[in-house]
Amino acid sequence: MNERKFFIAGVQHRPGAADVIRELSEGDELVLVPEPDNKFDPNAVKIELQIEGQDAKFLGYVPKKFSAEVAAALEVGKDELECVITKINKNGKTYEMCEVVIKPAADDNEEYDDEEPCPICGEDSDSCTCDPADKEF
Secondary structure, three states: OOEEEEEEEEEEOOHHHHHHOOOOOOOEEEEEEEEEOOOOOOOOOEEOOOOOOOOOEEEEEOOOOOOHHHHHHHHHOOOOOOEEEEEEEOOHHHOOOOOEEEEOOOHHHHOOOOOOEEEOOOOOOOOOOOHHHHHHO
8 A cells, every 4th residue: 555645534523533642742643444334335434542551542533545555555464654743733724633644554674774684694584584583784
């Protein structure tokens, strides 16, 4: 799946969501949750803030324009996706308060430049099978 950037949809319909968004910052990570039983869009994907030890805070949805693509990527599981806040408009209209980017999650082995060999085995990063935890930078 390609990177997608958009404002969270439906914030105005989520009680308290705007207040939660005002407390967030650029770079904060959110969670994508498929909602296949949604009566308006079977491809709906909720966007939530999850904090350990607290109930998830439902902020809104992936816009319908992108929901089928995102839902399919999540369902197939071929792409692990991350959802990161790129812009917060604390005093903006609710439909323009929180811009996010959804993109494939970084792979642990992507820490190494493809041109540089692994410091342990000497293989290039694509063919190296060493444990990333053993590699020093």
